[in-house]
Amino acid sequence: MIGLGVMGRNLLLNMADHGFAVIGFDKDTEKAKALETSASAGTRVKGVVALEEMISQLQRPRRVMMLVPAGKPVDDVLESLKPLLEPGDIVIDGGNSHYTDTLRRVTATKEAGFHFMGVGVSGGEQGARTGPSIMPGGDQEAYAHVKPMLEAISAKVDGEPCVAYLGKGAAGHYVKMVHNGIEYAIMQLISESYRLLKAAGLDNDQLHEVYKKWNEGDMQSFLLEITADIFLQPDDKSGLRLIDVISDKAGSKGTGKWTSQDAMDLGVPATVIDTAVSMRTISAFRDERVQAAAIYKEPKIPVPADQQLFISQVQDALQFATIICYAQGMAMLHSASSALDMDIPLPQALKVWRGGCIIRSALLGTFYNAMQQSPGLPNLLLNATVADIIKGKEHNMRAVIVQAAQAGLPAAGFMAALSYxxxxxxxxxxxxxxxxxxxxxxxxxxxxxxxxxxxxxxxxHH
Ligand SMILES: NC(=O)C1=CN([C@@H]2O[C@H](COP(=O)(O)OP(=O)(O)OC[C@H]3O[C@@H](n4cnc5c(N)ncnc54)[C@H](OP(=O)(O)O)[C@@H]3O)[C@@H](O)[C@H]2O)C=CC1
Ligand SMILES: O=C(CO)[C@H](O)[C@H](O)COP(=O)(O)O
Structure with a gap:
């Protein structure tokens, strides 16, 4: 493993826990040593500070994975590996690389005689350590060599590994990019629901209870689970709840924007993802927002007095809009699969997302069944089961948007979902x-x- 940061270190320790002998490289002696000390007892983990030492100890074909920041670091690592590798060796980029970079690297490394695979990994720090969702694509021959290990370390749902071959070329990174676009969109929707519920008078303890309850039903998802937790987190510096002292400027590393850009290029509408990207951008305009807030006052129409009714309406609206996010992402994969010659098996992509990843949700089972029934389905909204859920939530979706608009509460994600x-x-x-x-x-x-x-x-002219 090259790159012993959040993801690389944890994924490597996960591999070791599953019986694989592993070596991690870091230029920093302390980090290389720390890897060995954090390994579980009885596992075979070695930390080295020289790339040559690592490569020389690997069995052939050598399987080298990197988890470094996207862009130049990936090219730098590839350059330094080139003189050390032999024909048939396999290099895996497990980071969030742009798929066009991956395509370029696949071609360049083929000329050099070794295999290069773009593999999406999702699950964050905890997922990498205990079982992520893994999205490999590209070279099938190379995949056969790493499949047993990826299956062993991945999350499992109903005993099945959350990893599957997802198509040709840069398909693995493409599917991961769309995963992240959906991630952005759902996070935006949850944040809008939070704003609406706050406007209805809920405090942090009540917000915790609401999201916890939602997460226990058919909306169960990782993002709702962590949202419920967030409202209880105390801040040791202010004595307040941490959520109330976190700035509203949201950062991003680019994968959501790439999804939107590519959706535009493909000619597939992904409006909730576009909106989520724009809302993160507008969040950064804090100074201008403060000035505008002084000029334009909020309308004096409060959200309704019946708090319980409003909570249930927001719940339905969130599920309605969340389904639209997945539908837009899957429509994108459907189109990209043929337009970019990737042959993405769509049911498999949904299956891989059922566990370990940030967008895992009880809904994925329904979507997987829909795609299994008709793998050529261009849009999840055309499936009868999905349509029944949507129709059942539609009335409350509209009710929430009317109330948000009247109260002057930003709900661009919800509105984009309904408009779509x-x-x-x-x-x-x-x-x-x-x-x-x-x-x-x-x-x-x-x-x-x-x-x-x-x-x-x-x-x-008249
Ligand atoms: N964090 C997350 O939740 C997720 C991240 N990802 C993706 O995984 C990749 C890694 O992310 P993450 O682990 O969070 O990042 P970190 O910043 O935690 O770690 C990156 C690691 O890469 C090393 N590195 C950077 N440049 C080079 C280089 N040129 N040669 C060798 N090593 C280098 C760094 O070493 P040093 O510190 O010494 O510079 C560091 O150990 C990224 O593409 C990210 O987008 C994917 C899924 C989830
Ligand atoms: O890939 C991920 C999860 O799936 C990463 O956490 C990603 O970095 C999140 O994106 P951003 O930093 O832009 O919010």
Whole structure:
């Protein structure tokens, strides 16, 4: 393992726990030593400070994994490995690399004679240590060599490993990118639900109870579970709850933005993901928001007095919108699979996400069944079971948006989800007017509903 940070160190110790003899490389002697001291008793873990020493001790074909920051560090590691590797050796990039970088590296390393695989890993620190969700793609021959180990260290759901071969080329990193886009979107929706519930008067203890209860039902998910926990965390510096002293400026490393950018390139609407990315961006404009808050006062319409009813409406709205996030992400994978020649097995991607990863949720079982029934399904919203859930939540979704809009509470993610739904389920959209406008000013032509072909009109000024 190259890169003994949060993910690399924990994943390596996980491998050791499953009986594999492992070596970790770090330039820093202390970090290399710390790896050995943190290993479980009886495991075979070695920390080294020279890459040559690590490579020379590996069995052939050598299996080298890196978990370093995306971008230049991955290229640097590859450069330093090149003179040390032999034909047939396997290099795995387990980080959040952009899939186009992975494609470039696959080609470059093939010329050098060794295998390069992009493998998405999700689960954070704890998941890496005890069982992450793993998304491999690319070279099938190389995958056969690492499959037993990846299956051993992955999370398990109903005894099945949360790892599967997810397609050609950079499919592993592509699926991980979309996973992160969905992650951004669901986190945004949960944060909006938090804002709405706070406006209805809930304190941190009540918020904890609400999210805990939601997490016990059919909405069960990792993100709801940690959300419930967050409201109870005390702050040792202020004596307040930690959530109340955390700045509202949210950071990001880019995978959500990449998902949105790629959705645009593919021509697949991923509006909740786009909104989540934009909302993180607007969160960074703190100074301007403070100025704007002084100019534009919140409307004086409170959210309704019936707190229990409102909580149940928000619960339904959150589930409705969360389903839309998965539907948009899966529609993207459906399209990318053929457009980018990756042959992504969509049911397998859902199966891999059922455990270990940040977006794991009880809903994944329903989605997996939907995709198993019809693997070519372009959108989860077209599945009958999913449609029944959506129809059951639709009324409350609308009710929450009306109340959020009247109270002046930001709920862009919820609104994006409903707007997408309303457009997707519309047999007729008003975009006939857009076509007329394009032809009017730019002679871009239009199609008619009553006969085939392209038409242009010399539009009259009236
Ligand atoms: N943290 C998370 O929850 C998740 C992270 N990821 C992805 O996994 C990758 C690693 O993330 P994470 O473990 O959190 O990051 P960390 O910053 O914790 O660790 C990165 C490690 O890479 C090492 N490193 C950096 N540059 C080089 C280099 N050129 N050569 C050798 N080693 C290098 C660092 O060493 P040093 O400290 O000495 O510089 C450090 O040990 C990233 O791509 C990240 O996006 C994926 C899933 C979840
Ligand atoms: O890949 C992950 C989880 O699946 C990482 O935690 C990722 O870094 C989160 O993205 P960001 O830092 O942009 O919020």
């Amino acid at each position: 739904f309303d457009a997707y389920r519309s047999e007729k959209l008003p975009t006939n007017l857009v076509q007329a406008q394009r032809d009017y000013f730019g002679a871009h032509t239009y199609q008619r509903i009553d006969m085939p072909g392209s038409f242009h009109t010399s539009w009259q």
